[in-house]
Amino acid sequence: MTEQQHYGRLIGASLGPGDPELxxxxxxAALQSGARWxxxxxxxxxxSYALAIVERGGIAVPADAVELVFPMTRDAELLAKAWARAATQTVELLASGRDLVFLVEGDASxxxxxxxxxxxxRELAPEVEVETIPGVSSxxxxxxxxxxTLAEEDETFAIIPAAYGVEVINHLLDEFDTLALLKVKPLLDEVIDLLERRELLATSVFIEKVGxxxxxxxRDVVSLKGEKVNYLSLLLVQNxxxxxxELRRGCRKRQVAVTA
Incomplete structure (x- = not known):
């Protein structure tokens, strides 16, 4: 009878968007628990942007920390190979029985x-226990x-990647009081044109590499037209x-069935 493989835990440690105080x-505690990074x-x-956050916090990077490569590409085949390679490498490390803490910028979820x-x-090794530590989002x-203020009382708020395009963004502006448009770099000029048409430039703000x-x-968002901004940038837009x-407030009274 073969002995069952014992794996370490895989811990996703959210570090916040840039400020180590977050x-x-x-x-x-996970970073200093003895788990391998x-x-x-x-x-x-x-x-690594995530690693730099920890370094600014004053924690020395362990000598045995391991990098995992996730290429910035839309090539499905290259991405699939990179994911498979990273997951296989992670499972091999977990097989030693030692916990692994994966550094995540922002919030891991x-x-x-x-x-x-x-x-x-988990597909490769269903026995692996996964823990996600929540954090501050960008x-x-x-x-x-x-x-x-993202939302007050009955206001609505949505978070979307700007890559969905200006038509979707234009529609959502009528459905939500505040939009957080993430990764605006590729469509920034088009989004600015939309905000200008909708007269929402005064209630929009651009933030790059927050924290x-x-x-x-x-705050003068229109001044960014034609500029190449950082990948880690977003727009907060209020309408x-x-x-x-009309809102339904309170609880509706339960209807009691009447029997003849």
């Missing part, structure tokens, strides 16, 4: 690499640093003129 106590890079031996990695790892930090030493806030439907 790392939660739980994530901080994994961190994402776009190319082999390239710098929101547009993050960790969810996909954890899913593929849009929450951006709202705080710019003084924008990092390179953080940049631009104070949105027409809202």
């Amino acid at each position: 790392i939660t106590r739980r994530a901080w 994994l961190y994402p890079v776009k190319k082999a031996e390239e710098s 929101t547009f993050a690499t960790f969810g996909h990695l954890a899913r593929v790892v 849009f929450a930090a951006a709202a705080a640093t710019t003084g924008v 990092s030493p390179e953080e940049r806030i631009v 104070p003129k949105r027409v809202r439907g």
